Amino acid sequence: MSGRPDADVQRALAAAADLARDYLGGLSERHVGYREDGATIHQRLAGRLTIAWNQNAALHALSPAAAGVEQVAGEWMLELLDLPRDASFGFPTGAGLGNAVGLAAARHVVLARAGWDVEARGLYGAPEIRAVVGAEAHATALTALQYLGLGRERVIAVDTDDQGRMRADRLGDVLASLDGPLIVCAQAGNVNSGAFDPIGSIADTLAGYPNAWLHIDGAFGLWAATVPRLRHLVAGVERADSWSTDAHKWLNVGYDCGFVTVRDPEAHRAAMSATAAYLLQGAGRDNWEYVLDSSRRARGFVVWATLRSLGRDGVCALVERCCDLASRIADRLRGADGVEILNDVTLNQVLVRFTPGGGGDADAFTREVVGRVQADGTAWMGSTAWHGQAAMRISVSNWSTTEADADRTAEAILEAATPGT
Ligand SMILES: *Cc1c(COP(=O)(O)O)cnc(C)c1O
Numbered sequence: 001m002s003g004r005p006d007a008d009v010q011r012a013l014a015a016a017a018d019l020a021r022d023y024l025g026g027l028s029e030r031h032v033g034y035r036e037d038g039a040t041i042h043q044r045l046a047g048r049l050t051i052a053w054n055q056n057a058a059l060h061a062l063s064p065a066a067a068g069v070e071q072v073a074g075e076w077m078l079e080l081l082d083l084p085r086d087a088s089f090g091f092p093t094g095a096g097l098g099n100a101v102g103l104a105a106a107r108h109v110v111l112a113r114a115g116w117d118v119e120a121r122g123l124y125g126a127p128e129i130r131a132v133v134g135a136e137a138h139a140t141a142l143t144a145l146q147y148l149g150l151g152r153e154r155v156i157a158v159d160t161d162d163q164g165r166m167r168a169d170r171l172g173d174v175l176a177s178l179d180g181p182l183i184v185c186a187q188a189g190n191v192n193s194g195a196f197d198p199i200g201s202i203a204d205t206l207a208g209y210p211n212a213w214l215h216i217d218g219a220f221g222l223w224a225a226t227v228p229r230l231r232h233l234v235a236g237v238e239r240a241d242s243w244s245t246d247a248h249k250w251l252n253v254g255y256d257c258g259f260v261t262v263r264d265p266e267a268h269r270a271a272m273s274a275t276a277a278y279l280l281q282g283a284g285r286d287n288w289e290y291v292l293d294s295s296r297r298a299r300g301f302v303v304w305a306t307l308r309s310l311g312r313d314g315v316c317a318l319v320e321r322c323c324d325l326a327s328r329i330a331d332r333l334r335g336a337d338g339v340e341i342l343n344d345v346t347l348n349q350v351l352v353r354f355t356p357g358g359g360g361d362a363d364a365f366t367r368e369v370v371g372r373v374q375a376d377g378t379a380w381m382g383s384t385a386w387h388g389q390a391a392m393r394i395s396v397s398n399w400s401t402t403e404a405d406a407d408r409t410a411e412a413i414l415e416a417a418t419p420g421t
């Protein structure tokens with residue numbers, strides 16, 4: 001800084017102009033690939049306050065407002081997602097690191113029950129933990145286990161069914177040969193198909209294992225709990241021990257914001273806590289006891305403002321609308337020549353496969369169609385591999401998507417798939 005405000009402003013404006021000129025072409029619109037890209041009014045307003053106030057949300061002593069707001073926003077989230085009201089919670093960067101937090105609490109508890117203090121002693125010489133996931137677990141569940149020293153290749157992967165759900169019968173077979181500390185990570189919402197692991201049956205199976213922990217990766221799927229007609233999909237999730245989800249996907253609060261919840265607050269804090277003499281702890285909720293971050297922005301402000309403004313009905317409408325639009329796109333595509341919908345469209349995910357006219361290499365053609373739609377610019381979606389086949393992956397979670405957007409997107413896809421164009 002030069003100390004001359006006009007010169008500072010000139011330089012800041014020039015830098016912003018450079019940023020916009022160089023990177024504008026790399027921004028995305030009408031995104032049905034990974035997530036939302038439309039800022040809500042809540043994000044625009046409360047997000048600006050977050051930046052303007054620049055509160056450090058780590059400790060109560062640094063920002064009583066950030067501590068209080070995250071406490072209230074977290075309680076509202078538990079109510080909305082119908083999770084145990086006395087569970088502890090934190091706002092990590094996203095569901096991926098939420099998985100790491102939940103699984104760290106799991107590691108703490110299953111080893112404490114076996115007489116081992118993992119935070120103090122690490123894993124050298126510790127009783128062996130067996131970690132179990134579905135064969136189609138999200139990549140971040142495996143990286144979380146990798147961070148925790150449980151070894152991504154030592155994880156036991158249970159077979160999945162045609163929709164990508166963990167098979168509870170196979171879980172039973174796998175567990176029959178195991179005893180001792182056990183962590184099972186199940187999924188509410190397969191990243192490709194949107195399908196839910198049979199969480200009730202998984203919890204039934206685990207009831208026979210005294211030292212087991214059930215973690216749910218529900219990055220977007222847990223939000224089904226907010227819609228009465230979808231609630232059956234999450235049946236049994238309340239029986240788990242920890243849960244991770246995203247606020248920046250379906251709640252549309254803007255990056256970066258996840259939500260992690262642990263039934264046992266002591267375990268949650270034991271797995272995350274740090275102490276140092278200069279840190280003024282204890283005056284109230286210290287957010288950093290619940291996430292991996294220390295100093296960070298006050299993520300809870302936008303969550304609070306979004307929930308306060310949308311209310312339960314508004315969130316329900318948002319989630320339900322996205323699911324309706326996914327079905328609408330699937331219905332438009334279904335039945336067109338050479339177009340196949342690969343998954344049961346029960347949530348907001350659609351997997352599409354394209355076969356060229358006259359037959360031919362459907363994998364290559366599917367990737368080609370995805371590339372054409374991306375280049376066309378009407379909407380953006382990615383490709384994926386689904387049970388050995390290439391597929392277009394559509395995921396609707398942007399609050400601002402309309403029926404007209406869905407129809408334009410379906411038209412653009414059909415056009416890209418028309419042979420000879
Ligand atoms: C998106 C997603 C994640 C990771 O969430 P981030 O927000 O990227 O941290 C984890 N699990 C599932 C099922 C997801 O869809």
